[in-house]
Amino acid sequence: MDTSQGMSPVVDNNLTLPPIADAAAAPRIDCRNIKVFYGETQAIHDVSMSFPDRAVTALIGPSGCGKSTFLRCLNRMNDTIENCRVEGQILMDGENINDADVDPVLLRSRVGMVFQKPNPFPKSIYDNIAYGPRIHGLANGREDLDAIVEKSLRRAGLWDEVKDRLMAPGTGLSGGQQQRLCIARAIAVQPEVILMDEPCSALDPIATARIEELIDELRNRYCIVIVTHSMQQAARVSQRTAFFHLGNLVELGDTSQIFTNPREKRTEDYITGRFG
Amino acid sequence: MLQQLGQLPMGWLLIALIAVFGSAAFFLGRTRAERLLETSIGRMHSRPNYHGYYVAMCTVVPVLLIAVAYAIFADDLTRSQLTRELPSSFDRLSAPELQSYLDSVRMAAGTAASSGADRVFQAITNRYLELRGFVNAATLVLLGALAAIGIFWSQSRLRPDFRARALVENGMQLVLFLCAGVAIATTAGIVFSLLYESLLFFQKVSAWDFLTGTRWNAQTNAEFGALPLFFGTFMIALIAMLVAAPIGLFSAIFLSEYASPKARGWIKPVLEILAGIPTVVYGFFALLVVAPAVRQLAIWINELIIQVGLSSEPVLAAQPTSALAAGLVMGIMVIPFVSSLSDDVINAVPQTLRDAAYALGATKSETVKQVVVPAALPGIIAALLLAVSRAIGETMIVVMAAGKSARISMDPTSDLTTITVQIVSLMTGETGFDDPKTLSAFALGLVLFAVTLAFNVVALRVVKKYREKYD
Structure with missing residues (x-):
């Protein structure tokens, strides 16, 4: 697929896809009866869904529908929030990641995350990428680390722009470059899954297009879950789409089906702009 | 007469006068503005209270300046005049001795006529009281005159479209600025005195x-x-x-x-x-x-x-x-x-x-x-x-x-x-x-x-x- 000419049209995207059915057969993550509570308030009601490997799943829905909360269950980031409680099973390689004996620190090295606002560390570009490999001991010596940094930056499509100033502070890059730096940083720890929480909401359309291209390239290697407010974005980058409303999973299906022929009335209302 | 004036408790008197003049000016100004409000067509620019504040401001500020000047200069003025009038036998006194003599004169003047002191001391004390009385009287007259001018001048400016509110606002700003200025001036003064005394020290001992x-x-x-x-x-x-x-x-x-x-x-x-x-x-x-x-x-x-x-x-x-x-x-x-x-x-x-x-x-x-x-x-x-x-x-x-x-x-x-x-x-x-x-x-x-x-x-x-x- 040609990704050098800006955004790939939706049709093109769907044409090149492998059939979705085989992805459902071997899900990377399988969530069963997920409930999330903030104190007494229930934010997610009994959601069961699976995420195929080597495909992009988009979570869409109006603000406050619980899609970010659900995303954060997948790498147990909700653990860092005071009085947040998660119930249900999330199976990765047959293991429930909500089990008490699963170390969230190790889990997060397998499930990378990219946030809404670019959040590079106030360190150099190099150190931003090298941070993860260093704490997990992924590199044997300086040369190995250099190689990881270069590979990650290349995959994030940032290498050519920063290769001459790897020691410059990461906070000095533009917003779009910072977000690609954050993606590179997540890639550097060799995750199996990448979670993206509205990765383009703070970016201009051109930077957004670059990130979307990048997501499309990364799809070949990772299981990607993206939360987005932009239905066009969901249509452009994802193969599967899940529509959330008021903490419930309303509809889950192939992206083309959700956007052209939704089964649920609420889904249709939302994607045609009648609410949300 | 002058001697009795010299014994006036000027501090209390000045504070009382400022309060009296200030409140009188306020009520005069406000009453006048209320009359204007009744007779004028259309709206006044400022509420009557602001006219009152404005008149009070114009009255109190000059009075306050006079009071401050009195507090700073009255004693020095009296002393220097008294020193000039002292008999020549006092010339042989050194400056600190003269100072302490004058201090005791001032003390005696404050506690009314002291019996048992020598006649020269008594005479000098009386003269001090006379001079002080003159200064006090002059201050009071000047103060009264300025207050009267302030009241009448500012009252004469009151019109329905007079912007008393804006002027009072400026006055408040000035007061706030002066308060901030006191802190800054004090800091500058401390630094200056530190520098000055240190320089004196470094003249005697090398830095x-x-x-x-x-x-x-x-x-x-x-x-x-x-x-x-x-x-x-x-x-x-x-x-x-x-x-x-x-x-x-x-x-x-x-x-x-x-x-x-x-x-x-x-x-x-x-x-x-x-x-x-x-x-x-x-x-x-x-x-x-x-x-x-x-x-x-x-x-x-x-x-x-x-x-x-x-x-x-x-x-x-x-x-x-x-x-x-x-x-x-x-x-x-x-x-x-x-x-x-x-x-x-x-x-x-x-x-x-x-x-x-x-x-x-x-x-x-x-x-x-x-x-x-x-x-x-x-x-x-x-x-x-x-x-x-x-x-x-x-x-x-x-x-x-x-x-x-x-x-x-x-x-x-x-x-x-x-x-x-x-x-x-x-x-x-x-x-x-x-x-x-x-x-x-x-x-x-x-x-x-x-x-x-x-x-x-x-x-x-x-x-x-x-x-x-x-x-």
Whole structure:
């Protein structure tokens, strides 16, 4: 697929896809009866869904529908929030990641995350990428680390722009470059899954297009879950789409089906702009 | 008549007059504005009260200026006229003698006619009262006239479209500015007097000798080498920071990263109580508890070293007051400065940075060590610098627990003295202001001021730069 000419049209995207059915057969993550509570308030009601490997799943829905909360269950980031409680099973390689004996620190090295606002560390570009490999001991010596940094930056499509100033502070890059730096940083720890929480909401359309291209390239290697407010974005980058409303999973299906022929009335209302 | 005027309690009278003139002007102005309101067509620009305030302002301000001028100049004016009229036999009195004579005249004048004094004194007292009465009368007349002019002039300006409200607003602004000006002028005055007296001192003692000399004996031998004082100050501040920096920083990290909101809710106020303890209380804590303990420890270490055979003589001085005792207690005193400010800057580190580290699989302590603290480092350094400047300027603890011997000794159990201790001992007791001994206190004060100012300026700049980065 040609990704050098800006955004790939939706049709093109769907044409090149492998059939979705085989992805459902071997899900990377399988969530069963997920409930999330903030104190007494229930934010997610009994959601069961699976995420195929080597495909992009988009979570869409109006603000406050619980899609970010659900995303954060997948790498147990909700653990860092005071009085947040998660119930249900999330199976990765047959293991429930909500089990008490699963170390969230190790889990997060397998499930990378990219946030809404670019959040590079106030360190150099190099150190931003090298941070993860260093704490997990992924590199044997300086040369190995250099190689990881270069590979990650290349995959994030940032290498050519920063290769001459790897020691410059990461906070000095533009917003779009910072977000690609954050993606590179997540890639550097060799995750199996990448979670993206509205990765383009703070970016201009051109930077957004670059990130979307990048997501499309990364799809070949990772299981990607993206939360987005932009239905066009969901249509452009994802193969599967899940529509959330008021903490419930309303509809889950192939992206083309959700956007052209939704089964649920609420889904249709939302994607045609009648609410949300 | 004039003599009786001379005995008027002018202070109370002036205050009463200002109040009377002010309120009278206010009511006159407001009444007039209310009349204008009845007769005028359409709306007045300002409410009647503002017209009242405006008239009162125009009246009180000149009256106040006269009152201030009276308070400053009345006595000097009377004295200088009296001195000119004194009989020639007074010429042989020296200036201070004349001053004290005139002081007693003034005292006698204040307590009405004193019997039993000699006739010359009586006559001079009466003359003082006459002169004073003249000054008082002139002041009152001038004051009344200005008040009257103020009332009538400002009243005559009142019109329906007169912008009294805006003018009162300007007046308020001026008052606020003057209040701020008092603080600034006082600071400038203190700096100026420090500089001036220090220059006098440096005319008698060379600045180079003062800054680099190693013998300090101001009280008896007029030896002004301040290096031992600088050393003592530095040593005690260093000990204090060795205590305060780790404890303060770690407690800040605990409070901001690990403590539950509930724990934080009571630990933080308790830590801040430390900042509210008067330093003199720390002082006797240092003197009565810590200093003896330090001495005991030093004696024990000495014995241990002798027993082991490393030395045949006691190694540590083990004195009853010591740099270590003062430094330890001072360190405890500045903990809240470090912890509170560091806690603020650590809290200012955006949550998204912590999330980023956690999402990469960093543990909590890795996140704190490698992301949060480095991001907050400029602010933490600023907090430490402010604490240092506080420790350097601290007086009470060192006066009570550090001792008075000016010496350069690396042994923390020996007594040392600091700049502040020496200033206290130089400025208390009998002093003359032309004595180099007293003047040296100003030079020490100047050094202290320069050092703490430098620390504060650097700290504030660092904090400012850091704030800009995350806002």
